Amino acid sequence: MKTKTLTGFHVLKSVLSLILVFVMNTWSFSQTKTYVNNQNSQIYGVCLICSVQNPQNAIGSNENDYSLMQIPLGAIARIEQTLIFPATTKLNKVIIGIGTGQASLSVQLLGGVAIETFNGNVSNNDYKIVNSELLKIGISNPNKGTIEFIATKPYDRVRVTLNSGLLNLNSGLSIYYAYHIPDGCTFPAFDPLHYYPFNGNTNDIISGANIISTTNPPSFNTMICHQGINASGTSANSLKANLSPSLKDAYTIAFWAKTEQGEPNLPPPSLTVDAFAVRFRIRNDSLVLGITPPNFGLEPAMEERSSVNTSAEFHHYVLRSENNKTTLYKNGSIVRNNNGFPILIDLEPFQLILNLIDGSVVVSLDRAQIDEFIVYNKTLTDEEIQALYNSYDRPMISSSGLYSYDKILKNIPTNDAFTISPNPTTGQITLDGNILLLGSDISIRNTAGMEVYRSKLTSKTFDLPATLSGGVYILTLQTKDKKVYTRKIILTR
Known part of the structure; x- marks a missing residue:
């Protein structure tokens, strides 16, 4: 009888604990609104x-x-x-x-x-x-x-x-x-070119340039942000994204990743990123940044300094490349080796190899996991890289102490500006900005999505068709270099 009473007490205690946890979680969530x-x-x-x-x-x-x-x-x-x-x-x-x-x-x-x-x-x-x-x-x-x-x-x-x-x-x-x-896994800041959240698929939610799985179908598990790709045991995977070759001049690649613990008599688990002749490899004991030879099946032809790595948990990695120089960041900071030198590789001697590589990024996973893969067509600053890492609900700390994420966002200028004036307008509008305007394609749609006007832009100032009645319209401008901008127009007639 005594044993049954104790068992019943523990069951009741467990149930009450679960109820308390549920109530606290519900209360905590409600406080976030x-x-x-x-x-x-x-x-x-x-x-x-x-x-x-x-x-x-x-x-x-x-x-x-x-x-x-x-x-x-x-x-x-x-x-x-x-x-x-x-x-x-x-x-x-x-x-x-x-x-x-x-x-x-x-x-x-x-x-x-x-x-x-x-x-x-x-x-x-x-x-x-x-x-x-x-x-x-x-x-x-x-x-x-x-x-x-x-x-x-x-x-x-x-x-x-x-x-x-x-x-x-x-x-x-x-x-x-x-x-x-609050959503620690929001759309990334600083206007990325490609964004693969890996939430149950390999879709790029910005441009539609989806990643192709070249080996096994990808497996998805809960990770940093909802879901990510998991390659455990024998389910090694290789993923390829076809990007623009022009990215090799200046780009930033960011993602979360970790590798599993190694086992005796087996090659160490790894995650490798090949991007525009740069190879970055994560193992559970090291980080390696090097040059990708023309034969992707080989080890890097050149490896820069390795750094001790602990990949039993997720870390945030960033590859920033400009003028044939690539720098590696981990958790918002430049990676340094034991001598205090940043891992930075100069690709100038290997320009021939760069010219042989097409606009693709290949990610290879062997007993590894990856999440939140982001590609920028520009080099993020040190502050931006740190802010990107901190945007995933991490402590807001920089090397110089606490700082405001909102302040960083406000102080970083937008690279591209595109304006329409006056707006509202009675019919004539002027386009302006620091982007390539002349020769762009202009399309205007009504709020039902029907195209009502299309033209090639020959002058920054032009008149909307007299047949358009007053109302709200959406103007889409596609530049010669295929960048797309969308603005709302209010027409008063």
Whole structure:
């Protein structure tokens, strides 16, 4: 009897402990939500019965009441409700609760709804129509859902726009709440060219230049950010991404990785990255940076200084290359050997090898794991590399002490600038910036996604077609070097 009582006591204790953990986790999660605490709204167009009802209901933590934006059928108008957070914040995830009186939400129904973030009154130029990637429809109540996205620039407000004349949202759009939550695995800062999060697939979520598995199908496990690629036991894998050969002039590659512990009588586990004639290899006892010979099957023709490595846990690695010189970073800092010299390899004597390599990056995993593979078409600074590492919920510490991640983001200039003025416009616009404009292809689409104008840019100033009525349009510019920029145009006629 005594034994049974003790057993029952321990079972009860375990159950209570699990309940306590669940409650604490739920409470902890709820504390991470930062709700909007202010708002403003505006109606554009001649529409006497357009309205924003109870706009203040979108503010605060009450997720049951709502504001209501209404544009009746046939009216030509636009309503904007700007939802304001307590302070400017860094990259994280934004969730906006929405609903409608329709039978169920759908991307088609919300074809006239758009979102855009601002830092103060300055737009982040990320205006986008709500699509299937942004919209999450409720399972138990399909006429309610959320708009969810990752903010990629500092912001303190989100604008929700309801455009008329598209589909039947006659019952209006309800906004229940808006909040942001920290997400250590957000879209990377500093505008990467390629981003492979490896969350169950090998897709590049920026350009679509997906990685190809050249050996075994990749296996995915929970890692630093949701999922990553795991090559354990006999499931060695080789992954290849076809990138632009022009990247070899200046690029930065970043990723998280670790290798398993070695076993006697077996080659040591390893992870190897071959990029534009540079080979970087991680083992559980060393890091090696060297030159890739023309035959990829050989060991590096030249290896620079090795450094002791501990790969039993994940570390963040960065390869920064410019002017044929490549530097290795680990956990935000330049890797140094026992003599205090940074691991830096000069590729100038091997320029012939560089010319033989195409625009591909090959990642080989043997009892190793990799996550968050990012490629930049520029060299990040020391501060940026440290900020990138710290953005994954790591302690905000630099070699000189604590520093502000937000401050770093604000003080780093954007390499490419592209502006449209005036905006709003009555028909004539001027394009400007430090990018290659003349000879670019211009495309203009309405908010339903239909192209209404296309032309080759021969002058920075041009007139929009007289056939376009007033409203919101999306201008896409593709330069001669294939860079693409998108901006919102407000046409008032």
